[in-house]
Amino acid sequence: MVFSLDLLINAVVSGILIGGFYAAVTSGVSLSFGILDIVNIAHPAFIILGSYIAYIVNANLGIDPILTSIAMMPAFFVLGSGIYQVYYVSFEKRGQESLRGLAFFFGLLFITEVTLVLYFGVDYRYVEASYIGPSWHFGILDIPMRILVPCLVSLLLTAGLQIFLTRTFVGRAVMAVAQDQLALRLMAVDPIRIKRIAFGVSIATASLAGAFLIIIQPVEPSVGREYIGRIFAICVLGGMGSLPGTVIAAMLLGIVESITATFYGPSWAPAVSFGFLLLTLAVRPAGLLGR
Amino acid sequence: MSTTDLRGANDSPAQSAAAQMLLRVDGLGKRFGGFVALENIALAVPAGERLGLIGPNGSGKSTLVNCICGTLRNEQGTVSFSGQKLDGLLAHQRTHLGLARSFQLPRPFVSLTLADNIRIPLLYTVAKRRGSHQSAHEIEDRCGALLREVGLGDKARRLPRDLTQVEMRKLELARAMAAEPKLLIADEAMAGLTHSEIEDILSLLIRLNEQGVTIILIEHIMSAVMSFSRRLVVLVSGRKIADGPPTEVMRDPEVERAYLGQ
Amino acid sequence: MRTPVFLLVWVAISAVVFAGSVWLGNDYIFFAGYVVLQYVVLGTAWNILGGYCGYVNFGSAAFFALGAYSSVAIYRLVTENDLYGLPLPLLMLIGGLVSGVVGFGMGYLTLRLRGAFFAIATLALAVVLQTLVVNWDYVGGSRGAYIIRPERIEPIGNYIQYLFLLMMALAVGALTIARLIEHSRLGYGFASIRDDELAAEASGVPTLRLKLIATTISGALMGMAGAPFPYYIGYLQPSSTFGLDYAVNSIAMPLIGGTTSWVGPLIGALLLGSLQQIATVTISSAVNLLIVGCLLVIFVVIAPNGIVGLVHTYLQRKPEDFVGRRRVEAEMPGKVP
Numbered sequence: 001m002v003f004s005l006d007l008l009i010n011a012v013v014s015g016i017l018i019g020g021f022y023a024a025v026t027s028g029v030s031l032s033f034g035i036l037d038i039v040n041i042a043h044p045a046f047i048i049l050g051s052y053i054a055y056i057v058n059a060n061l062g063i064d065p066i067l068t069s070i071a072m073m074p075a076f077f078v079l080g081s082g083i084y085q086v087y088y089v090s091f092e093k094r095g096q097e098s099l100r101g102l103a104f105f106f107g108l109l110f111i112t113e114v115t116l117v118l119y120f121g122v123d124y125r126y127v128e129a130s131y132i133g134p135s136w137h138f139g140i141l142d143i144p145m146r147i148l149v150p151c152l153v154s155l156l157l158t159a160g161l162q163i164f165l166t167r168t169f170v171g172r173a174v175m176a177v178a179q180d181q182l183a184l185r186l187m188a189v190d191p192i193r194i195k196r197i198a199f200g201v202s203i204a205t206a207s208l209a210g211a212f213l214i215i216i217q218p219v220e221p222s223v224g225r226e227y228i229g230r231i232f233a234i235c236v237l238g239g240m241g242s243l244p245g246t247v248i249a250a251m252l253l254g255i256v257e258s259i260t261a262t263f264y265g266p267s268w269a270p271a272v273s274f275g276f277l278l279l280t281l282a283v284r285p286a287g288l289l290g291r
Numbered sequence: 292m293s294t295t296d297l298r299g300a301n302d303s304p305a306q307s308a309a310a311q312m313l314l315r316v317d318g319l320g321k322r323f324g325g326f327v328a329l330e331n332i333a334l335a336v337p338a339g340e341r342l343g344l345i346g347p348n349g350s351g352k353s354t355l356v357n358c359i360c361g362t363l364r365n366e367q368g369t370v371s372f373s374g375q376k377l378d379g380l381l382a383h384q385r386t387h388l389g390l391a392r393s394f395q396l397p398r399p400f401v402s403l404t405l406a407d408n409i410r411i412p413l414l415y416t417v418a419k420r421r422g423s424h425q426s427a428h429e430i431e432d433r434c435g436a437l438l439r440e441v442g443l444g445d446k447a448r449r450l451p452r453d454l455t456q457v458e459m460r461k462l463e464l465a466r467a468m469a470a471e472p473k474l475l476i477a478d479e480a481m482a483g484l485t486h487s488e489i490e491d492i493l494s495l496l497i498r499l500n501e502q503g504v505t506i507i508l509i510e511h512i513m514s515a516v517m518s519f520s521r522r523l524v525v526l527v528s529g530r531k532i533a534d535g536p537p538t539e540v541m542r543d544p545e546v547e548r549a550y551l552g553q
Numbered sequence: 554m555r556t557p558v559f560l561l562v563w564v565a566i567s568a569v570v571f572a573g574s575v576w577l578g579n580d581y582i583f584f585a586g587y588v589v590l591q592y593v594v595l596g597t598a599w600n601i602l603g604g605y606c607g608y609v610n611f612g613s614a615a616f617f618a619l620g621a622y623s624s625v626a627i628y629r630l631v632t633e634n635d636l637y638g639l640p641l642p643l644l645m646l647i648g649g650l651v652s653g654v655v656g657f658g659m660g661y662l663t664l665r666l667r668g669a670f671f672a673i674a675t676l677a678l679a680v681v682l683q684t685l686v687v688n689w690d691y692v693g694g695s696r697g698a699y700i701i702r703p704e705r706i707e708p709i710g711n712y713i714q715y716l717f718l719l720m721m722a723l724a725v726g727a728l729t730i731a732r733l734i735e736h737s738r739l740g741y742g743f744a745s746i747r748d749d750e751l752a753a754e755a756s757g758v759p760t761l762r763l764k765l766i767a768t769t770i771s772g773a774l775m776g777m778a779g780a781p782f783p784y785y786i787g788y789l790q791p792s793s794t795f796g797l798d799y800a801v802n803s804i805a806m807p808l809i810g811g812t813t814s815w816v817g818p819l820i821g822a823l824l825l826g827s828l829q830q831i832a833t834v835t836i837s838s839a840v841n842l843l844i845v846g847c848l849l850v851i852f853v854v855i856a857p858n859g860i861v862g863l864v865h866t867y868l869q870r871k872p873e874d875f876v877g878r879r880r881v882e883a884e885m886p887g888k889v890p
Contacts, residue, residue: 041676094857099604099747099812100808102609102668102669102672103808104850106611106804107805107853111846117839118839226680229680229681232673236670274677277677278674281674362754382751383759384759386754394752401749402747415742415757466752469756
């Protein structure tokens with residue numbers, strides 16, 4: 001391990017940028033888990049799905065992955081809405097979320113991963129775009145564009161989501177449904193419809209996050225599993241539903257992971273997010289009644 | 292805020308008087324984020340008391356019960372039971388000490404029969420206390436007896452989902468009674484009951500009290516509260532505003548204001 | 554039926570099965586049967602924490618692999634230092650101990666929180682343990698580890714027959730433990746935690762302690778199932794040992810079979826395990842995993858109480874169930890002592 005200031009600063013900056021990307025990845029779960037209390041552990045699977053769709057379009061038509069993913073967002077929204085409807089009827093209504101609801105999402109995660117393996121095999125896939133490759137040199141900083149661009153768009157996505165939640169009627173209804181469903185009903189708003197929309201939005205963000213992912217790193221079906229620990233660690237640390245908190249927590253995790261990878265080797269990265277997860281869970285003695 | 296506190300137990304100079312209190316709550320405070328649910332609650336309940344706890348919806352009655360029983364953690368103040376401070380004790384430990392409560396919204400064990408619902412506190416609280424092994428037969432008998440006391444004897448083999456809301460409240464009460472408590476807190480056990488059913492539950496509670504169980508009754512049904520309580524405590528917006536004999540408390544202008552508005 | 558009788562019945566059944574397999578003379582039965590029995594153990598172990606207590610463990614592979622890798626570590630220790638090898642049953646106990654301790658430790662950190670957090674933590678645990686093993690050269694790291702196993706063990710016969718017998722014994726043990734729990738005070742406590750943890754606490758159930766017991770027993774059994782695995786497979790690789798198929802199978806089998814009693818995981822494992830063995834040979838192993846995943850989702854949505862629940866509904870059909878729009882949701886009746 002050679003310690004040098006150059007390496008450290010680059011690691012930190014790289015961590016911040018990756019953190020921006022992690023924030024986009026987690027923002028969907030901040031919505032579904034932090035606000036709606038739905039433990040969708042299959043979220044990474046949808047992200048990978050987004051990655052593969054971006055890959056197919058990019059490989060065959062040469063279209064930029066981010067553009068593809070934005071175009072796919074409506075489809076992902078519909079998918080998310082449909083899944084929530086099944087989840088609601090089968091589990092939430094019966095109060096079975098904690099066991100069977102979890103198993104349901106796990107099944108979805110599994111099915112998605114195995115189906116992708118069957119179709120695409122376990123080879124790593126990557127996309128081509130003009131900003132993948134060149135780096136931006138700024139003094140001692142060496143910033144790859146393929147990380148910078150997704151980070152910037154991620155922050156845009158997160159900001160957009162925040163505006164949606166705080167400024168639009170539907171968005172505020174989503175926040176309200178987490179707090180008081182009865183009051184919402186009294187305002188003639190159907191909480192189930194609101195949750196359906198919210199979950200749809202959550203999955204729609206996965207489409208975009210998938211494009212970011214495959215820009216930043218080559219993707220194969222099991223990559224999603226690495227992100228489960230990261231996503232939930234960031235969600236909990238960021239305050240369960242607070243998007244600004246998610247961004248900060250994501251960057252924190254990004255920095256710690258980056259420094260670990262630079263000085264101890266990349267094979268320890270999964271352990272970092274787990275450590276984070278355990279730490280955040282230990283620090284929040286929320287117990288049974290709290291969140 | 293003045294309190295019509297005729298007992299003055301909290302400021303009693305003699306420590307021995309305090310030690311006779313079965314339940315002592317001192318300066319209890321509980322917040323949820325920025326919302327203050329309970330503020331500076333002081334309460335002293337001697338053994339054998341029949342205490343009524345009333346207040347408008349949202350005044351913090353159930354929160355107080357949760358804090359006393361350990362389901363929630365209060366940030367400020369202490370709760371003492373039989374002279375022992377309950378700080379840091381988990382809910383099940385408090386139940387073992389002799390505190391039992393029924394939940395305002397019934398929380399039955401949905402996959403277990405009514406008899407098995409009653410069996411749980413028998414197995415985990417009563418057995419722990421006695422130390423000795425009760426035979427399966429004894430436990431079975433006790434389950435049946437408790438269910439009969441609340442009028443659910445013929446439904447022992449049924450599941451909670453077959454019960455009406457009213458029957459579920461009775462099950463709640465029976466389950467709390469099964470823990471053989473020294474202090475039983477009945478949280479709105481009578482909501483939705485008919486007049487004769489209310490009478491049944493009241494006489495049940497009075498019987499329990501005569502057997503030595505201290506009872507805190509949380510209710511909105513004023514006739515029941517007035518006839519049952521020897522002492523009345525009023526909670527409004529997280530504060531205790533009255534504490535004394537029922538007739539005097541009901542005449543307190545502040546209590547009138549709380550219920551009837553300005 | 555009292556527990557000793559239960560145990561004897563199953564020992565007798567096992568003896569018959571074993572004798573029959575030996576008589577049939579095809580070693581494949583033992584190879585396939587070992588995997589099915591392994592799943593009986595994993596499914597039963599998972600169900601003790603999942604079905605009885607309601608806490609989902611996604612990291613079955615981690616506990617299984619811990620058992621396997623303890624065996625590998627001990628094997629290395631023994632061969633490098635020319636020590637006398639440890640018999641498999643002892644290795645199983647050690648594997649169980651290691652996994653049990655890890656289960657306890659992880660439970661202690663996460664069981665005070667909501668079930669969802671525990672579940673997520675188990676998923677993360679699997680990833681982390683895999684990372685640790687991949688980076689630990691002593692047990693082969695990412696290259697994998699070889700175990701050389703003897704050809705025969707007298708007086709039983711082929712080594713594979715010996716492994717089969719061991720796994721069968723473990724399966725019977727696991728079923729007996731599960732049944733013992735079900736009919737004991739512990740079983741009632743577990744059920745109360747599953748149904749309403751808050752009410753259970755208020756009724757005097759020491760929920761954390763019981764959950765820790767469940768996690769430890771569950772983890773230990775999984776570790777015991779994993780300990781002979783290196784000897785079965787000969788070459789151990791982290792990617793397959795920590796594979797998601799262990800996680801999905803140990804969840805799918807109890808959920809499909811039925812979670813409320815020991816029968817469910819047994820049925821689930823026998824059915825699904827055999828199905829997968831057939832599918833692996835006839836179609837492909839990836840497709841058979843897909844089938845398991847789909848079955849899991851379908852059953853969880855449509856038949857929440859599994860096959861056992863379906864059978865129960867069918868047997869309990871009363872005329873009034875067909876009147877009106879009342880849907881019968883089957884649930885196992887409460888336990889009768």
